[in-house]
Amino acid sequence: MNTYTTSEIADLIGIHPNTVRLYEELELIPKPKRNPNGYRIFNDFHIEQFKFARTALKIEVTQRGLRKNAIEIVRTSANKDFDKAISLVSHYLQQLEIEKSNAEEAINIVKEILNGNTQETDKLFLTRKETSEYLKVTIDTLRNWEMNGLLKVKRKQNGYRVYTDEDIKRLKIINSLRSANYSLSAILRMLNALSCNPNANIKNIIDTPKDDDEIISVCDKLITSLKEAEYNAKSMKSHLQSMKEQFS
Template identity: 65%
Template sequence: MGGGTTNTYKTSEIARIIGIHPNTVRLYEELGFIPKPIRQPNGYRIFTEFHLEQIKLVRIALQIEVLQNGLRKNAISIIKLSAAGDFDNAITLTDNYIKQIRTEQNNAEEAIKIVKELLRGNNKKEVGLLLSRKETADYLHISIDTLRNWEMNGLVTIKRKQNGYRIYSENEINQLKIIRSLRCANYSLTAILRLLNTLSENPNADIRTIIDTPSDNDDIISVCDKLLTSLGKAQANALVMRKQLVYMKKTINSNPPL
């Protein structure tokens, strides 16, 4: 509809170009993901190149699956800054967002390294260590509720004394250290259980592969069940987001929405 940066589009046209339903365009407007378009006297919305490129950014950003530690919230903030035409701050936030993703990746990889060291027995052995549930929680710097949750989810089985109280030996505490390391890096309980079950059958199994590969029998798979893969996709998407923002800054900054 014309040339250069003066192109305008109806709702149906911009939806067709992007490949989404017109209702999705209206939803993005309601959520503040795109600038509010002007309306003709008959009520029809008129969209510009800004809207077109902004919707492309939204589609890229919303592909990111990882939700932990505010990653999704940051992606939404980037979208809204761009929608307001504040490309400089959107790019700055994207750079911080990429750094955060890389930190999460480092934490995930470091947790695997710690698990390998624990399994090799490189950590200090606490020979004869026998602790109560509270003592174990204090020893591992976790809450009793967290410890109870891990037990209820089958991550660790604890023996009981004759009086019915649980007693945590060196083996259980070492296993709890593995669970703690993986949970601190945001691996899901399902992924950790999958790893522990595999290692009980095959101590030489590749930890990195097992922790990141959901079973075919899993009916529902969360992003943290394949954390390494999800973080990798998040980083790739964030880099594309940044490229899109730089492009928008160069081509649209002097051409705000009508």
């Protein structure tokens, strides 16, 4: 089996030498042997494990412990427990499928709400406390949505906020999308687009950040990110089978 120095590994994988050491600290690769002078000695398995880890962690999906599970898969592979790692990838794929389904379902719920196919409260006005209880979210959550521009709430003459039927409808949309882990910026992008064009394609808008958005997270393009993570997971499974044959 071929051997490599830290700098050679870094060049082959296309990462900084400090990243090589970080992978070792995080137990994403096996601990390398050392020369008498203390320099690390890597081998062909390390190269494949580096490639595997980079595939596994390329898309940072964090909801429902997905990121944590991806790291567990990588560490299991680093210990050459390939059968267990393959089993974990199968479970990971199932989780991704569930999250994709949740994201799609949230879009359908939004469409139903917009089409008036959901039962609204029969009250004309609700207080913040009543709204919180009705939607089963905290008052802090409502306040956070307002601070992020997702909703502008009217006030009575005494200064108290009141939520109308239209506000409740908007809050139901926000709540459904947040439950599926869409980002606040993605939701705001969709709501703004709908205010300009009620017939806009919701799915496309919420999954497509603007070119001038300064910071874009995976939750700003949730469905695309989940699909990419699913594609990577299938590649991981194939890679593990190959590593099992080569290094068991």
